[in-house]
Amino acid sequence: MSGSMIHAEGLTKRFGTLTAVDQVSLDLEEGEVFGFLGPNGAGKTTTVRMLTSLISKTNGTALVAGCEIGREADELKLRGRIGLLPENVGLYENSSAYQNLEYFGQLQGLDPVTLRRNVERLLRTMDLWEKRDAPVATFSKGMKQKVAIARALVHDPILIFLDEPTANLDPEAAKMVREVLLGLKKEKRTIFLNTHNLDEAQRVCDRVGILRTRLLTVGAPRELEARMSGNRTVVRLDRVSEQVVRAVEARVGSGRVEVSGDQLLIDVEDADRQNPAIAETIVAAGGRIRQLTQLSTSLEEVYLKLIHEEALPA
Amino acid sequence: MRFSQAWLIARHDIRLIRSRKGIFYALVAMPLGISLGFSALIAYIASSGGPTAASALPPYIDAFSFWFVIGAASLPTSIAAYGIVGEKVEKSLEPLLSTPTTDGEILLGKALAAFVPTMAAVWAGSVLYMGLADWAVWGTFGYLYFPNLDIAVLLLVLAPLACLYSVEVSIIVSARVTDVRSAQQYAGVIFLPLILLYVAGELGKPELNDTNLLIIGGVFALIVLALFSTATRTFHREEILTRWK
Ligand SMILES: Nc1ncnc2c1ncn2[C@@H]1O[C@H](COP(=O)(O)OP(=O)(O)OP(=O)(O)O)[C@@H](O)[C@H]1O
Ligand SMILES: [Mg+2]
Numbered sequence: 076m077s078g079s080m081i082h083a084e085g086l087t088k089r090f091g092t093l094t095a096v097d098q099v100s101l102d103l104e105e106g107e108v109f110g111f112l113g114p115n116g117a118g119k120t121t122t123v124r125m126l127t128s129l130i131s132k133t134n135g136t137a138l139v140a141g142c143e144i145g146r147e148a149d150e151l152k153l154r155g156r157i158g159l160l161p162e163n164v165g166l167y168e169n170s171s172a173y174q175n176l177e178y179f180g181q182l183q184g185l186d187p188v189t190l191r192r193n194v195e196r197l198l199r200t201m202d203l204w205e206k207r208d209a210p211v212a213t214f215s216k217g218m219k220q221k222v223a224i225a226r227a228l229v230h231d232p233i234l235i236f237l238d239e240p241t242a243n244l245d246p247e248a249a250k251m252v253r254e255v256l257l258g259l260k261k262e263k264r265t266i267f268l269n270t271h272n273l274d275e276a277q278r279v280c281d282r283v284g285i286l287r288t289r290l291l292t293v294g295a296p297r298e299l300e301a302r303m304s305g306n307r308t309v310v311r312l313d314r315v316s317e318q319v320v321r322a323v324e325a326r327v328g329s330g331r332v333e334v335s336g337d338q339l340l341i342d343v344e345d346a347d348r349q350n351p352a353i354a355e356t357i358v359a360a361g362g363r364i365r366q367l368t369q370l371s372t373s374l375e376e377v378y379l380k381l382i383h384e385e386a387l388p389a
Numbered sequence: 390m391r392f393s394q395a396w397l398i399a400r401h402d403i404r405l406i407r408s409r410k411g412i413f414y415a416l417v418a419m420p421l422g423i424s425l426g427f428s429a430l431i432a433y434i435a436s437s438g439g440p441t442a443a444s445a446l447p448p449y450i451d452a453f454s455f456w457f458v459i460g461a462a463s464l465p466t467s468i469a470a471y472g473i474v475g476e477k478v479e480k481s482l483e484p485l486l487s488t489p490t491t492d493g494e495i496l497l498g499k500a501l502a503a504f505v506p507t508m509a510a511v512w513a514g515s516v517l518y519m520g521l522a523d524w525a526v527w528g529t530f531g532y533l534y535f536p537n538l539d540i541a542v543l544l545l546v547l548a549p550l551a552c553l554y555s556v557e558v559s560i561i562v563s564a565r566v567t568d569v570r571s572a573q574q575y576a577g578v579i580f581l582p583l584i585l586l587y588v589a590g591e592l593g594k595p596e597l598n599d600t601n602l603l604i605i606g607g608v609f610a611l612i613v614l615a616l617f618s619t620a621t622r623t624f625h626r627e628e629i630l631t632r633w634k
Contacts, residue, residue, distance in 0.1 A: 090631065127487055130627050151489040159487040163480035169408060181397050182488040226484065 078105045080234050080265045081126065085135035088121050095121045097289045098135070105233075108266045110280030112273065114382055117286045119269040120162050123236050126267070127159050140234045155183060158227035162238045164219050168212040172203055172222045175211060176229050183230035190229075197225040201255065217248025224255055235259070238269045253279070273375045283374070291381045299377045307370035308350055310339045313363040322360035323353060340370075390493050398490070398498025402472050403506060412467050416506055419460050420514020427453035428521035435529045442529050450522060452591055454540050457518070459583055461511045461548035462555040465503035466579065469559035470572035472499040477567065477633065486626050496560070496624040503556045508549060515544050542602045550609040555579045557616035564623045567634060 081103035088096040096118035103109045113119050124130045126137060128144050137144045142153035166175050173194060180190040198204045201221040211219060220240060227235055240256065241249040249272075256279050259266060270276055276283050277296045284293040292299060312319065315334055323339060324332050327349065333340040339357075343349045346369050357364055406412055431450055435442050476482045485495065519535035526534050555576070562575040586605065590597035622628075 124630065129483065129486055130630055151491070154487055154489040157487075159484065161480075161483040161487070163483065165479055165481035165484045167405065167479060167481060169405065178397075178401050179484070179488060182394070182485075182490055184489065223484075 079103075079138070080105050080107070081109075081137065081139050081267070083126070083135065083137035083139075086122065086125060086132055086137055087134035088118070088125055088130070089133045094288060096125070096286075099286070099290045100135075101284055101290060101293060103234075103265065103267060105265050106263045107282065108260050108264075108268060108280045110276035110283035111267065111269045111286060112271070112276055112283055112378060113286035114271075118288050119286060120238055122286070123159070123238055123267065123269060127157055127236055128153050129159075155230065156233050158230070158232035158235045160220075160223050160227045160235075160237045160240055162242075164223035166211045166219055166222055166226070169210050171208045172198060172211055172214070172225075173207040175222060176226055179226050180229045185230055193229050193231065194225075197228055200258070201225050215248065217244055217251045220244065220248070220252050221255060224252070234265045234267070236267045236269075239271065240268070241270070241272060241275060273373075273378055277374050285378055285381050287382055292377075296374045300374055306343055306346070308341045308343050308346055308353060309366075309368050309370055310341065310353070310357065310364060311366040312337055312339065312357070313365060315339060316360075316362065319357055319360045319362040322356050326352060326356045390491065390497065392497075394490050394494045395497035395501060398485075398495055399501035399505065402468075402499065402502035405475065406468050406471060406502065406506070409471065412471070415467070416464055416510045419464060420457070420510045421517070423453075423456045423460055424514045424518035424521060427456065428518055428525055431522050432525035435526050438529070446526060446529065447534070450526075450534060451539055451597060452587075454515075454518075454543055455587055455590065455597065457511050457515050458543055458548045458551050459580070459587065460514070461507060462551040462579055462583055464510065465507040465552055465556045466559045466573055466576045467569065468506065469499065469503040469556045470563045470569045470576065472502050473560055473563035474566065474569045474572055477563075482629055482633075486629065492624055492626050493621065496621060499560060500553070500556050503559070504549075504552055507552050511548055511552075512544065515540070538599045539597075539602065542599050542606065546606040547602060547609065550606055550613055551583060553613045554609060554616065557613065557620050560620050561616065561623055564629075564633060 079102065081101065083102075084100045086096060086099040087094070099118075099122060101109075111119050111122065121130070125132045125144065126139050128139075128142075128150050132145055139153060140156040142149035142156070144153070167178070170178070176194045176197065177190065180194060185193065195204065198207050201224070203218065203221060203225070206214070206218075211222060214222065224237070224240065227237070237256070241252050244252060253275060256266075256268070256275075260279055268276070268280060280296065282293060282295050283299065285291045285299075315337055320332055320334060320339070323341060324330075327341060327343065331342040341353060343353075350367065350369075354364060354367060431446065431453065434446060434449060438445055476485065486492075519540065523533045523535050558579050559572060559576045563569075563572045566572050566575065586597075589595060595601045
């Protein structure tokens with residue numbers, strides 16, 4: 076396994092006539108944190124369930140942690156290599172945090188010594204060691220979420236799936252869980268993170284994919300922002316003259332320059348390369364530049380734009 | 390299928406059940422009640438029956454013994470229902486299914502969690518019953534009535550089969566409901582054939598002798614097998630995650 080943790084091609088799931096996930100292809104490298112973004116019903120949970128071999132796929136193939144999904148001989152091996160935090164934490168409420176982790180460690184076939192060591196280490200990391208014997212029912216939502224994350228890690232999986240770990244948490248609890256995520260990132264864990272929260276995705280993920288039944292785009296958050304926005308340079312001048320506009324058009328191509336008051340809006344392909352030349356051209360044409368900026372789009376705008384476009388009838 | 394994995398699940402379920410006082414007490418109280426109550430009745434009939442007691446007693450004793458079969462069928466329903474409905478309520482089936490455990494191992498674990506404590510209780514109760522009954526009728530019969538072939542068939546064939554049958558029905562029913570109470574209500578139909586059998590036995594047709602008990606056992610075994618295939622089809626991860634409510 077040279078680095079590839081997930082290699083999915085054309086993954087599709089239909090429930091009767093409803094296509095929940097359509098032709099999703101994606102790759103995830105070892106040590107990477109991948110954010111899977113999408114609105115309610117986009118198919119995030121369904122994708123994770125297919126990748127963790129909890130439900131069958133209708134079509135496509137995927138190699139996950141070196142195991143082929145849908146291949147019966149690989150299933151147990153796969154589930155021993157991955158950890159899952161499901162959408163609903165699903166803890167045994169009347170059992171203690173320790174007992175919850177212990178049970179899953181046993182199901183994962185850990186020997187008693189490793190089991191005890193891992194459970195203690197995880198509960199300490201999660202700041203729950205002091206409360207290890209209290210029934211989970213007495214815990215706050217954020218604490219339960221941490222127990223469930225610890226449960227997903229108890230057998231030291233090489234790949235972790237987290238399905239919306241901060242959804243339905245108050246801001247403080249969400250922050251607590253997000254810190255755990257950043258801690259996992261620092262440990263260079265490979266994580267597949269389903270989330271609604273764009274800010275979280277931006278802070279935690281190396282790359283994100285935006286899903287709405289189909290995978291609309293994949294890339295590093297900055298790259299996506301740049302891909303959509305970076306392509307407009309805004310120059311504010313003392314005064315916009317005909318001469319300046321013509322000179323810039325000659326430089327970048329006609330139809331790419333728009334005048335708005337004392338500003339020039341210029342479509343560019345590669346801002347870093349073109350902006351200095353644009354500035355030179357304007358100065359040479361006698362223009363006086365007050366400000367030159369790049370119109371930037373946030374990940375949120377990228378997301379909304381894509382999701383919105385997709386909502387329009389084709 | 391790894392028995393050790395199934396046993397891990399069974400042990401976990403049994404631990405959870407122990408904290409449910411109602412279920413735990415029923416497990417102790419019912420076999421104990423059957424033993425003490427019926428052996429007291431036997432002692433009473435023996436002491437007040439006079440010279441005819443020796444011929445009047447055996448049908449009573451055999452009928453009383455049958456109650457251990459009924460106990461074996463009634464006790465596991467609530468454990469089996471909790472084993473499934475409890476996981477549904479806590480939404481813990483998805484994480485459980487994400488561990489390296491097969492559907493069959495989970496199902497077997499759930500069945501063992503209900504079967505093992507029930508049969509332990511039933512057998513413990515029946516040993517007490519046989520001892521007390523022997524003690525009560527020793528003077529009347531002049532020999533030890535128990536153990537005999539009839540009760541051996543009842544306890545070693547019919548009771549375990551009745552228990553399995555009841556576990557399977559409870560699991561199948563629990564998959565379709567969302568609370569333990571309604572699971573138990575539906576699973577109540579379990580007793581119908583057993584009670585009919587009991588009443589028929591009391592009326593003497595068919596007579597519940599060892600041959601007939603074995604035939605009944607054979608029929609039960611077929612039902613248990615048929616239910617087993619239904620249970621495995623119901624307890625399938627795709628079904629559980631996409632259809633169960
Ligand atoms: N068992 C099922 N049977 C039928 N349809 C289903 C089933 N599970 C999911 N779906 C449908 O598949 C689509 C994708 O659902 P999924 O739960 O994967 O979305 P999601 O992205 O996880 O949404 P959320 O953000 O709400 O968790 C939805 O339209 C949903 O209604
Ligand atoms: Mg979801």
